Amino acid sequence: MAMARTVRDRLLEALDDLTEGELQRFKAKLRDFPVPEGGYSHIPRGRLEKADPVALADLLFQFYTEAHAPRMAAGVLEAIGCKPQAERLLLGATGNDACSKAPLPFMSASAVGNRMQATVPREQHxxxxxxxxxxxxxxxxxxxxxxxxxxxxxxxxxxxxxxxxxxxxxxxxxxxxxxxxxxxxxxxxxxxxxxxxxxxxxxxxxxx
Structure with a gap:
């Protein structure tokens, strides 16, 4: 029996599907993309520049957690013209493996940013x-x-x-x-x- 793909598997699959040029554009756009409030911040440029798809997936999960990394990555993918990868990433990426069978509606880059800003507590840590x-x-x-x-x-x-x-x-x-x-x-x-x-x-x- 095949094991179900995790959210991280979907993210890594989306990043692996990018060309070298698309991967560089992804990193550049990620630096400008809105992050959730409430303790989240942009990944340092130096760590992004050296990251291959595996390291980049790890950084996304480290900085934005499983709850936000897939939607944020999908928003960046859509913003650089990689909508098919974004749609496949969001298909079932609920941030909870137990609920991963239900696909999510696709959201644009601006919608992803607005959703994260609206759902994350604003209080300062x-x-x-x-x-x-x-x-x-x-x-x-x-x-x-x-x-x-x-x-x-x-x-x-x-x-x-x-x-x-x-x-x-x-x-x-x-x-x-x-x-x-x-x-x-x-x-x-x-x-x-x-x-x-x-x-x-x-x-x-x-x-x-």
Whole structure:
């Protein structure tokens, strides 16, 4: 019995179907395409330029999650004139494998952007809202880095941050990565800071 294709399989199939020129146009348009509010941001240009279809699919899922990556990719495909690939991608790409049998209606690039803007909460994440306070007042940074290592931070990032001298310098270096993180990554940072600096988080949240 054949295994059902996952959302990631559909995305990779769509990207693999592009010519080299179309893939480059996809990357360029992706940099200008509207992203969901509420903790999402554009993929850094340097990481996009080096990405092959497999790495690009991984980046889309990392930055926009399974809930948004397929529709966002489909909107970009439609915008660069690759509507057949966009339609095949959205056919069943619900973001939930259990529901993947029901095809989705095709949406234009502008409609995809508007849908994401309308459905994602607009509130600013705690990590963004309290950026300066967390940089200045976080005392135990090493433990935070250890909790993030291997899931959010790779070895190069971990070493670069650890090499800084003071806690403030380490937090500032860590925050250089935050704009490229999705909400899940920020949630993990919040939990790590709360575990290692509970009283600071309680104070910022106005808790006794």
């Amino acid at each position: 705690f990590i963004d809202q309290h950026r300066e306070a967390l940089i200045q007042r976080t005392a135990t940074v090493e433990g935070i880095l250890d909790m993030l290592y291997g899931t959010i931070l790779d070895d190069e990032q971990y070493q670069a941050i650890s090499a800084k001298t003071t806690s403030q310098e380490k937090m500032r270096e860590l925050y250089k990565l935050v704009p490229s993180w999705n909400r899940d990554c920020k949630d993990r940072l919040y939990k790590a800071i709360k575990m290692k600096n509970k009283f600071l988080i309680d104070d910022l949240e106005g808790q006794p």
